Amino acid sequence: MKISELFYSIQGEGKRSGFPSFFVRTNFCNLRCKFESGNLCDTPYTSWEPEDPSNAGEISVEDIIAGYRQHELCDVVITGGEPAMQADELYDLCFGIKKINEDINITIETNGTMVSDFVYYLDLVSISPKLGSSTPFGTEHEKMHTQNRINIDVLKDYHRMQDEGIIDLQWKFVINTEKDMDEILELKNKIGFSDKDIYLMPEGITEEELKIRRPMVAELCKKYKVKYSDRLHILIWGNKRGV
Ligand code: SF4
Incomplete structure (x- = not known):
């Protein structure tokens, strides 16, 4: 698989926050987020400037699983970049992990x-649809990002699979300003997901930036009765790789 980094840490976002987890960060993304704050994607080394040093190139599924075995039975979090770009390898990876023990909790x-068949081996799909406030205006990627960022059919598919009991889902939205909520409500009406699965998370890659948006995001959560998610790993370790 094309891997950016493998590391053992604590899940910092969403409903599995706090769980010790082995992270598989895939390389490459089909979007190029640039938020209204001016921040690029929090992992630009997997999207804007994918790198390929010795620790970020091809790693076989077998070697990834061997890395996981050092921390066996903790959660597995497959993140990116966009992991679903490597659907076949992802299927093999999830299958291999479940073969160790089917109770291992896998999040993508x-x-x-x-979306693809790998979902059948997942416990939690953490979907973070990118809102208009993620558009890299004025860059060479603006058009591609705008065309790709929302795929209603795929989002409906994930929602259907949750209804059928195949997967658990959380909808995690990065919030820049209050007006992001209008777009979330519009999406909710189109797809049909429920408030109980929505998590709002302040945009920011430093503790200082998160601190500025936290009260606004908390007020939105109170108003719309949806859940708040922080970014624990930034609180604990700051904006570093491998945490
Ligand atoms: S979708 Fe995620 S990984 Fe891709 S550019 Fe946006 S924030 Fe980065």
């Missing part, structure tokens, strides 16, 4: 633009 963190 995806932008929700692609």
Whole structure:
């Protein structure tokens, strides 16, 4: 698989926050987020400037599983970049992990633009549809990002699979300003997901930036009765790789 990094840490976002987890961060993304704050994607080394040093190139599924075995039975979080771009390898990876023990909790963190058979081995799909406030205006990627960022059919598919009991889902939205909520409500009406599965998370890659948006996001959560998610790993370790 094309891997950016493998590391053992604590899940910092959403409903599995706090769980010790082995992270598989895939390389490459089909979007190029640039938020209204001016921040790029929090992992630009998997999207804007994918790198390929010795620790970020091809790693076989077998070697990833061997890495996981050092921390065996903790959660597995497959993140990116956009992991669903490597659907076949992802299927093999999830299958291999479940073969160790089917109770191992596997989460995929995806932008929700692609889906494939790997979902059958997942416990939680953490979908983070990218809102208009993620558009890289004035860059060479603006058009591609705008065309790709929301795929209604794929989002409906994930929602259907939750209804059928195949997967658990959380909808995690990065909030820049209050007006992001209008777009979330519009999406909710189109797809039909429920408030109980919505998590709002302040945009920011430093503790200082998160601190500025936290009260606004908390007020939105109170108003719309949806859940708040922080970014624990930034609180604990700051904006570093491998945490
Ligand atoms: S979808 Fe995620 S990984 Fe891709 S550019 Fe946006 S924030 Fe980065």
